Amino acid sequence: MIPVLGLLAGALLGLYFQPDVPVVLQPYLPIAVVAALDALFGGLRALLDGIFDDKVFLVSFLSNVVVAALIVFIGDQLGVGTQLSTGVVVVLGIRIFSNAAAIRRHLFKA
Amino acid sequence: MADDDVPAVADEEPRGEEPRGASGGEGTHVAEHARPTASGRSAWRTLARAASPRATRTQAVVALLCGLLGFAIVVQVSSTREKPLTGLRQNELVRILDDTTRRGNELARQAESLREQLDELESGNADQKALLTVARERAAVQGILSGRLPAVGPGVTIRISEGTEPLRATVYRAILEELRNAGAEVVQVDDVRIVASSSFVDTAQGVALDGTVLTAPVVWEVIGSAETIMPALEIPGGAMAQVRNAGATGEVVARDEVKVTAIHEAPATRWAVPVPVDPAS
Structure with a gap:
């Protein structure tokens, strides 16, 4: 319940302040969001697997975001930023799907 | 977080298709699949x-x-x-900008050529309209002058009744000359339109106009200014005087509307062709 409230609170804060994304961060924020979503689903799956650990969740969340952004940054420097960010999104998307499948199997036995 | 009442039967769960992707426990929790999955x-x-x-x-x-x-x-x-x-990234933005610029240039070129076409069509249309108007006016004027078209307008009607002696062609010619001098535009005698090539000829039956013998009373339908024509015919020693001298009677009546219905079919020219018109003029 509290995580959901936290999500809502963050969304409301974002809506209220409407901050402009700094130009430097603009290419990385979308990737970071996808990476964080992946971490969130991973955490949920770990919870249902009974192996959830807040420290692991925190570290994986932050490292996911940082690594994803770093890959895109390196890609930008190498001139393959577009392709690499597409690749990152594809990989994270696959992971989100598999985590969601595991969660579904836990909850619905199907 | 672990459940105490995990049933052992949950081992039947298919696991092979589950990729080891849970980021929350990846690498750290090697025992992820070692323990039975919790029941629904x-x-x-x-x-x-x-x-x-x-x-x-x-x-x-x-x-x-x-x-x-x-x-x-x-x-x-x-x-x-x-x-x-x-x-978007810089190179994407550059590509979009290029596309937009190219598209804009293409559209501008298209717009220019279309505008040129429009100008051409408009000017051509105006030229053609003017030419058509002029041509129609000319056709009307020339049709009336050449006797190709019926005409209507104010004028006079001359009625000539021959006396004991038939009138000579010269008398008719005198009348026609007088009418022409007075500015008559269209003349019809009985049912024959008078044109430039018309001729009065004395024949045994009487005077023939362009091959048609005129029978009394001869009626002239004349379109022109009655105020000019009537005095011109009546001058002493003039056309009507000649008619009366020949023992015939003639009366001239001014009318507001004279209808000339007879037409003259001009034969096609055998020798003459029009001088080619210089299109620039």
């Missing part, structure tokens, strides 16, 4: 227990990270919605 009922219970509000460190951390995620999502969504180009 207990999974919901786990979820409910985790969801129940408790002031633990775990809840705080998760709430904080979720808040961060929500914030980021909202910011990103709103920035994407406001300025859809901001998320």
